[in-house]
Amino acid sequence: MRSTVGVVGWHRTLRKTLHSLSAPSSPAFLGPNLPDVWVPRDHTSPPTHFPESLQWANGHSNAVILEGKSIAKQIKVKVADEIRRMKSGIGKFPRLAVVLVGDRRDSHTFIQIKLKACDQVGIETVVAQLPQKCAESELLDVVSSFNDETDVHGIIVQLPLPQHLDEEKVINVLSPEKDVDGFHPLNMGNLAIRGRKPFFIPCAPRGCVELLLRHGVEIKGKRAVIIGRSKIAGLPTSLLLQRHHATVSMLHSYTKNPEQITSEADIVVADVGIPNIVRGNWLKKGAVVIDMGTNQVKDRRDHSFHVSGDVCFEEAVKVASAITPVPGGVGPVTISMLLSNILDSAKRSFEMI
Numbered sequence: 001m002r003s004t005v006g007v008v009g010w011h012r013t014l015r016k017t018l019h020s021l022s023a024p025s026s027p028a029f030l031g032p033n034l035p036d037v038w039v040p041r042d043h044t045s046p047p048t049h050f051p052e053s054l055q056w057a058n059g060h061s062n063a064v065i066l067e068g069k070s071i072a073k074q075i076k077v078k079v080a081d082e083i084r085r086m087k088s089g090i091g092k093f094p095r096l097a098v099v100l101v102g103d104r105r106d107s108h109t110f111i112q113i114k115l116k117a118c119d120q121v122g123i124e125t126v127v128a129q130l131p132q133k134c135a136e137s138e139l140l141d142v143v144s145s146f147n148d149e150t151d152v153h154g155i156i157v158q159l160p161l162p163q164h165l166d167e168e169k170v171i172n173v174l175s176p177e178k179d180v181d182g183f184h185p186l187n188m189g190n191l192a193i194r195g196r197k198p199f200f201i202p203c204a205p206r207g208c209v210e211l212l213l214r215h216g217v218e219i220k221g222k223r224a225v226i227i228g229r230s231k232i233a234g235l236p237t238s239l240l241l242q243r244h245h246a247t248v249s250m251l252h253s254y255t256k257n258p259e260q261i262t263s264e265a266d267i268v269v270a271d272v273g274i275p276n277i278v279r280g281n282w283l284k285k286g287a288v289v290i291d292m293g294t295n296q297v298k299d300r301r302d303h304s305f306h307v308s309g310d311v312c313f314e315e316a317v318k319v320a321s322a323i324t325p326v327p328g329g330v331g332p333v334t335i336s337m338l339l340s341n342i343l344d345s346a347k348r349s350f351e352m353i
């Protein structure tokens with residue numbers, strides 16, 4: 001079975017020494033009134049101001065730029081340190097299996113970013129690459145075989161899948177205990193219901209909340225508007241923000257007059273996939289803006305690509321009190337949250353937690 005799959009290979013850990021920074025303790029990811037078991041392990045960070053990481057935008061605005069790269073680096077240092085201690089203590093380390101179908105340019109870019117990050121912290125990876133036209137049964141077999149491998153602690157199936165494949169069927173087959181993306185209905189359902197505990201919280205929503213907490217943005221009682229309802233970002237972000245006691249509205253492609261709704265929001269999260277859809281006049285003065293959009297835009301003249309967010313930054317920065325840049329905002333923190341989820345999964349498997 002595995003012979004039909006291009007297994008790119010095991011990427012042995014480089015265990016590069018990421019210079020040690022002060023070790024932050026944990027924020028309560030699932031909201032302030034949840035039991036201690038909810039508090040993620042100590043490789044994530046407290047709700048504290050990090051003045052050194054704040055930058056002030058130039059021009060007409062004094063919006064704080066919610067920079068994600070340095071936060072991601074700090075989390076990576078903690079994860080790498082734990083993995084180093086795991087390796088020297090019990091001689092084991094985490095392994096991630098990545099399933100990549102087809103040849104979408106953006107998916108290949110995202111996978112390269114994930115593999116590099118795993119390599120930096122000492123997570124071993126294996127990639128199963130399937131052709132665009134692969135049969136659904138072939139994909140399901142690959143996922144099932146990774147479910148059965150005890151030394152695989154996390155599995156990600158890069159989305160979106162080609163249209164002929166049933167995404168929900170594939171995610172259903174994933175073992176919820178290896179579902180480090182947090183997309184399995186058991187994990188998503190448990191995220192939705194107050195008092196319940198998923199094995200994993202999806203990475204982009206965790207990245208969004210980590211950024212808000214790190215920069216001291218209050219979530220409780222705030223009006224949050226999420227534009228987009230995908231299972232990767234929009235839906236779980238709305239679920240996580242309600243667990244943090246925000247009052248949440250979700251907008252989608254059938255929403256009429258979205259700018260009316262966003263202009264009442266304290267926190268606006270954009271997860272649409274359309275460059276610059278969110279304009280400055282969509283925002284209330286002083287709103288906090290999280291731009292999850294990572295759109296690869298082709299330059300008409302030289303055919304090169306650049307990354308653009310869903311928010312028109314130049315306009316929004318003049319209105320917002322704080323805003324994430326693209327690139328360098330939520331994206332890198334999302335990746336560090338994936339590393340944190342994989343480490344947690346390995347620790348659970350080794351009965352270290």
Ligand SMILES: NC(=O)C1=CN([C@@H]2O[C@H](COP(=O)(O)OP(=O)(O)OC[C@H]3O[C@@H](n4cnc5c(N)ncnc54)[C@H](OP(=O)(O)O)[C@@H]3O)[C@@H](O)[C@H]2O)C=CC1
Pocket residue numbers: 203204207227228229230231232233234251252253254255258271272273274291292293294295330331334
């Ligand atoms: N930074 C990060 O960590 C991450 C970034 N992303 C980025 O976020 C973007 C979206 O990705 P993804 O969620 O996978 O995309 P999807 O296409 O799965 O979802 C897009 C969502 O936007 C909604 N939408 C589409 N058009 C409009 C509109 N005109 N007004 C309001 N809502 C609209 C859709 O509504 P409907 O449901 O009605 O179709 C849908 O819910 C991409 O740029 C992606 O790269 C994604 C995940 C993580």
Ligand SMILES: Nc1nc(=O)c2c([nH]1)NC[C@@H]1CN(c3ccc(C(=O)N[C@@H](CCC(=O)O)C(=O)O)cc3)C=[N+]21
Pocket residue numbers: 109110113156157158159160181203204232294307326327328329330331332334335
């Ligand atoms: N199973 C699955 N899990 C995912 O988590 C998943 C997915 N499928 N499909 C696609 C989306 C998108 N996503 C991003 C992750 C990192 C960046 C990221 O690192 N962005 C960098 C720049 C990236 C670039 O240069 O292209 C930044 O914003 O600075 C962006 C987007 C995860 N997704």
